[in-house]
Amino acid sequence: MPVTLGTAGHIDHGKTALIRALTGVDTDRLPEEKRRGISIALGYAALELPSGRRLSVVDVPGHERFVRTMVAGATGIDLYLMVVAADDGVMPQTREHAAVLDALGVSAGVVAVTKADAADPARAAGEAAALLPGAEIVPVSARAGSGLDDLRAALDRAAGRVRARSDAEGSLRLHVDRAFTVHGAGTVVTGTLWSGTAARGDEVTVLPSGRRARVRSVQVHDAAVERAEAGQRVALNLAGLGRDEVARGDVVVAGPDAPSPTYRVLARLALREAPAAVTVHHGTREAPARMAVRPDGTVQLRLREPIVAAAGDRVVVRSIAPPDTLGGGVIVDPHPGAGAEAPAAAPAAAPERPALPPLTAAAEAAEAALRAAGVTPPPDADLGASRDDLAALRAHGRAVRVGPAMHFHAGVLDDVRARLVALLEAEGTLTLARFRDEMGFSRKYAQALLEHFDGEKLTLRRGEERVLRRRR
Numbered sequence: 001m002p003v004t005l006g007t008a009g010h011i012d013h014g015k016t017a018l019i020r021a022l023t024g025v026d027t028d029r030l031p032e033e034k035r036r037g038i039s040i041a042l043g044y045a046a047l048e049l050p051s052g053r054r055l056s057v058v059d060v061p062g063h064e065r066f067v068r069t070m071v072a073g074a075t076g077i078d079l080y081l082m083v084v085a086a087d088d089g090v091m092p093q094t095r096e097h098a099a100v101l102d103a104l105g106v107s108a109g110v111v112a113v114t115k116a117d118a119a120d121p122a123r124a125a126g127e128a129a130a131l132l133p134g135a136e137i138v139p140v141s142a143r144a145g146s147g148l149d150d151l152r153a154a155l156d157r158a159a160g161r162v163r164a165r166s167d168a169e170g171s172l173r174l175h176v177d178r179a180f181t182v183h184g185a186g187t188v189v190t191g192t193l194w195s196g197t198a199a200r201g202d203e204v205t206v207l208p209s210g211r212r213a214r215v216r217s218v219q220v221h222d223a224a225v226e227r228a229e230a231g232q233r234v235a236l237n238l239a240g241l242g243r244d245e246v247a248r249g250d251v252v253v254a255g256p257d258a259p260s261p262t263y264r265v266l267a268r269l270a271l272r273e274a275p276a277a278v279t280v281h282h283g284t285r286e287a288p289a290r291m292a293v294r295p296d297g298t299v300q301l302r303l304r305e306p307i308v309a310a311a312g313d314r315v316v317v318r319s320i321a322p323p324d325t326l327g328g329g330v331i332v333d334p335h336p337g338a339g340a341e342a343p344a345a346a347p348a349a350a351p352e353r354p355a356l357p358p359l360t361a362a363a364e365a366a367e368a369a370l371r372a373a374g375v376t377p378p379p380d381a382d383l384g385a386s387r388d389d390l391a392a393l394r395a396h397g398r399a400v401r402v403g404p405a406m407h408f409h410a411g412v413l414d415d416v417r418a419r420l421v422a423l424l425e426a427e428g429t430l431t432l433a434r435f436r437d438e439m440g441f442s443r444k445y446a447q448a449l450l451e452h453f454d455g456e457k458l459t460l461r462r463g464e465e466r467v468l469r470r471r472r
Contacts, residue, residue, distance in 0.1 A: 002231030003159045004192050005047065005055045006077030006106070008070070008097035011038060011062035013085040014114040014142055019059050021142040022152065023047050027059040036422045038063060040415065042073040042177055044190075044233060046221040049156040050149075055079070056192070056221070056233035062093050063418050067100075067323065071316050072177055072248065072284040074100055076192030078162045078231065080109030081155065082132060086139070087119035090127040096325050098131055103270075103316045103328025108162050110136050110154045117141040170195035170310070171255025172204065174234060175283030179250075181243045186216070189246055190235045191284065196255065198234055199227040204254045206238075206246050208261035208306045213238040213252075249285035251308040259334060261306035266298045266336045269329035271317060278326065279397070281316040282307040288320070288396050298332060304359070304396065309334040320397050359396060363389035367398050370409035375416060376441050380405045403448040416449060417458065421468065429465040 007015040016039055020026050027043020028034055043059035058077060060070040074080075080101050084094055101109070111128045113121040116139035125137045136154045140147030178190045202215040218228050219235040228234040236252065253259065280289045280301055287305040294300055301315075309315075309331050316328040359367075366385035370377050380390060390407060393399035399407045408416070416439070423438060424430055436446035450466060453459045459466040 001053070001162075002229055003053070003055050003079055003162050004058060004077045004231060004233060005079045005081055005155065005159075006058045006074050007060055007081050007083060008074070008094075008101060009062055009083035010085070010088065010091035010093040010097075013062060013083045013088065013091070013094075015039070015062060015081075015083045016043065016059055017142040018081075018083060018112060018114055018140065019043070019045055019047075019057055021145065021148055023057065027057075032419070036419060037426075038418070038422055040066060040069075040418070042069060044221075047152075047155070049152055049159065051156050051160075053156060053159055055155065055159060056231075058192075058233070060097075062097075063421075066414070066418065067093075067096060067318075067325070068281070068286060070097060071100055071281045071286075071318075071325075074104055074106070075281065075283050075314070075316075076175060076177075076194065077104075077106055078108070079155070079159055080106050082109060082111045082128065082135070084111060084113050084124050084128045085119075086113050086115045086121040086124045089124040090131055094128075095131065099325045099327065100316055103325065104314045105330075108158050110138060110151065110158050112147075112151055113137060113139045114142060117144045117146065170230075171257055172196035172198050172202065172253060173258065173308075173310075174198065174236065174252040175285070175308075176246060176250045176252060177248050177284045179243065179246045179248060182237070185237050187213075187238050187241045187243050187246060188235055189238060189250075189252060190233070191252075193228055193230045193232055193234045194283075195230045197227050197229055198236060202254055204236075204238070204252050205258070206241065207251045207253055207308045209245065209250070211241060211245050213241040215239075249283070251283060251285075253308065259308050259310045261308050262334050263303045263306050264336060265301050265303070265307070265309055265315075265331050266294070266333040267301060267315060267329050267331045268297070269299045269315075269317060269327060271327040273319065273326050275319055275326075277320055279318045279320055279323075280307070281318065281328075282309055282313060282331075291317075299329075300336070357388070357392040357395055359392055360389055362386065363392050366390065366407075367393055367409065370399055370407060371412065373409075374412055375408075375439055376445060377406060377408055377412075380407060383407075400452075402452045406448060408449075417453065420449075420453060420459070424459070424466070424468045429462075429467050430459075431465055435466075 023045040025045035039061040045057040047055040058073045060073040113124045121139040138151045173194045174191045176189045216237040216239040287303045290302040313331045317326045362385045366383040460469045
């Protein structure tokens with residue numbers, strides 16, 4: 001029975017080290033991750049358990065700036081491994097990751113109290129038990145190798161309580177979390193197969209674009225297979241599709257009953273706050289949305305970007321500013337008809353906010369240019385977008401003004417912020433020249449970014465150096 005395991009937990013609590021100790025695989029594959037000593041992207045491995053069961057492992061980042069990446073990885077998991085360090089205990093991202101798991105309905109899992117050789121695990125175990133009641137708790141040390149067999153056995157017991165996705169009905173649906181090119185083979189996409197099977201020769205469609213492709217080959221954990229089943233981590237080599245025609249957040253589907261893109265869904269949600277404007281996470285895609293409660297208690301979500309959803313899918317809802325996980329729930333109707341137009345009220349927890357401005361074609365093109373430019377974006381005057389277009393991108397959380405005439409893509413700025421925090425935590429202080437050389441851009445960008453982070457109250461200038469205002 002294919003089961004996917006996802007890690008969760010605060011940064012520096014040892015998720016990646018623990019997976020390496022359990023599987024022999026270092027899931028930090030990017031050079032930047034190795035330089036920084038922090039996970040930035042999703043990582044993958046296979047874990048053999050005592051019963052012979054084989055788990056697909058998704059290792060997620062723990063830094064607060066990469067919660068969006070964590071959610072994208074967690075949406076396809078059946079079982080969690082929450083990692084809590086014995087010397088720290090439950091921390092902010094422990095709690096937010098637990099909230100994400102709860103929103104996704106992932107209730108089966110195990111808590112590993114890491115660094116048990118460096119501190120008494122009792123306090124951390126007690127805090128974890130209060131946060132995740134019912135989860136088996138196992139003290140471990142990846143460095144010393146202690147507790148690993150007990151952890152494998154606990155995971156085996158937890159996996160035995162999980163309902164297999166392969167039991168679910170439905171045709172092929174794979175939410176893409178990576179897309180890349182293999183020399184001599186072409187475009188490859190990876191993800192957890194939510195339903196159906198994937199086999200060589202299948203004709204598939206990539207949504208929401210509607211582009212068609214053929215499955216040239218199928219792999220599960222780097223091994224070629226004729227057919228992959230729901231619940232497995234799968235790589236599909238797609239013929240007839242260019243690398244720039246598919247990206248994370250897209251969905252590969254097949255069959256007449258495949259779901260179709262939608263800009264509006266009805267859901268039953270449990271939220272601790274209910275602002276009118278939120279970000280909705282579904283599969284590996286996120287989309288800004290307007291939220292309104294209907295008389296029957298369901299919530300209507302009007303999405304700025306389409307999702308490919310089916311009834312029963314889970315969604316996670318996060319606030320836009322400040323970004324935080326509010327909760328989540330279940331989609332009850334992915335294509336509401338006229339009944340969805342019944343009078344709806346704004347959520348009572350917060351006053352109605354003005355509607356987000358629409359994104360024009362020029363705004364979308366500017367966002368694409370900013371994303372492609374990375375850490376060296378062009379000046380605003382070269383983006384071909386008006387001030388209103390740039391204001392709309394800021395309102396949607398896709399771009400951030402850095403300096404009087406420069407914008408960064410929001411995701412790129414998140415990555416820069418995380419690298420800056422990691423550098424300051426490692427070295428204590430930082431000069432402009434050191435930041436410039438480390439990032440590999442000019443003084444113009446270094447100065448604009450450091451002044452921006454000063455304004456965010458992330459950093460504090462002391463003479464020619466910066467320090468963190470507080471540990472994050």
